[in-house]
Amino acid sequence: MNIQDLLPQSVSGKNVLVTGGTTGIGRAIVLLLASQGANVVFFGHEEQHLKDALADILPIAKGKLFGFVADCGTEDGIADVFKQVDEKLEHLDILVNNAAIGFGNATDVSYNDLQHVLNINLLSYLACCGGAITRMEKNGSGHIVNIGSLSAQVREATGSVYVATKAAIRAYSEALRKEVNKHGIKVSLIEPGAVDTDMQQKPTEEKLKKVENEEMLQATDIAAAVLYCLSQPKRCDVIELKIRPHLQLI
Template identity: 60%
Template sequence: MENLNDYLPQSVTGKNILITGGSTGIGRATALLLSGLGANVIIVGQNEQHLSDSRADLSKKAKGEVYSIKADLSTEEGIMNLFDQVNIHFAKLDVLVNNAALAAGNTEDGNYEEWQKVINTNLTAYIACSAEAVKQMNGEGHIINIGSMSADVREETGSVYVATKSAIQGFSEAFRKQINKKGIKVTLIEPGAVDTDMQEQPTDEKKEKVKKLEMLIADDIAVSVLYCLSQPKRCDVVDLKIRPHLQLI
């Protein structure tokens, strides 16, 4: 894939990209891919060790600038501080990947405070980060929201998580209508099961599911993000659903 840029309609080289939840899983894989193709990348996370480890890995392969920011996106203060720092690093923001999310079960598994943190992280932060990103995009850019198959499957074991991801579906569709006229694209990517830390099964079990074509890996979603970013200006990938071949849902 060293010469991948030669085949892309729109190159990500030199693009300024912000990835929330960028220190693990899908966000980390996306950051590694895009920075390796010459994008300037900021990753955001809450765990200092994860951020440090990811930044070190990014620095080894990156062909663009790499930054990491610690921020709690469940709070207004965390989001405002994040975009203050983005403004310091980037004169203009080209791409926002809203990816940070918390796992959640059903209403029997939590309490009001826990639900509020999940909703703030999984939904309100997407809205707030999108609003701030538009201000820094100067009339042209791309916002990618990482959703989930849960918005369609609506499993009974995850009603709280389902509520947030279903809301992301509606927000993405309406928000695209709002800002496309400003030259900004909006894409919703909804993965099926992916081998990340959010999946609570043992590592060996997840690897076996990948082998059996019942689970994706984070790189699969990262390449999907690249595909959406690579389309010519006339072309919007509005909604992309990616599921394991044998996850029959």
């Protein structure tokens, strides 16, 4: 059997928006989808990260690639994101909601700190889904991939605020799938365990050792999962995918 018979939906020529696409998991997703011929619009919040990402991705991109700086934690930032989408892409086929920041517990932090993490980790997902759906409805098809976290279920004591945002993404994805199913729009939730990214505030050598010891994933593992979800036949919805390192016993 040809492997393409099992992955019939190519992303080549598809128009994609990836949030938080300049570092970590987001960058790996942009790189993989662009290498497969997708037209990708992506953004991050720091200019240097954007330059580094473009330097990595442009040489292997087989489709159109557009990167920019935006703050998805603000209403104006979200408006700018979709302004860029409408200017660069004729329509939108795929949204990968990935932008997020780590955060600890609820004590000893200001209200503004809490508002900031909620804006990025939760409200940006909702706002980007809303913007994407209004565009996808016109075509009668689309695919939204929300990157969540196994923290939504593990609910570790060391990050209650982060846990709250990821638990909300889990519930939202389940309800959203039922809401947009009639419009031909798919919704997939991917929940990774520990991944070697900047969000893991450990020394680089320690993280590399954990990857080697099968205690931590690489960002490319999550990118491959996204491509798997997007490549399934139209009849098949991957609604939930959990990925953890072999020796992260959660």
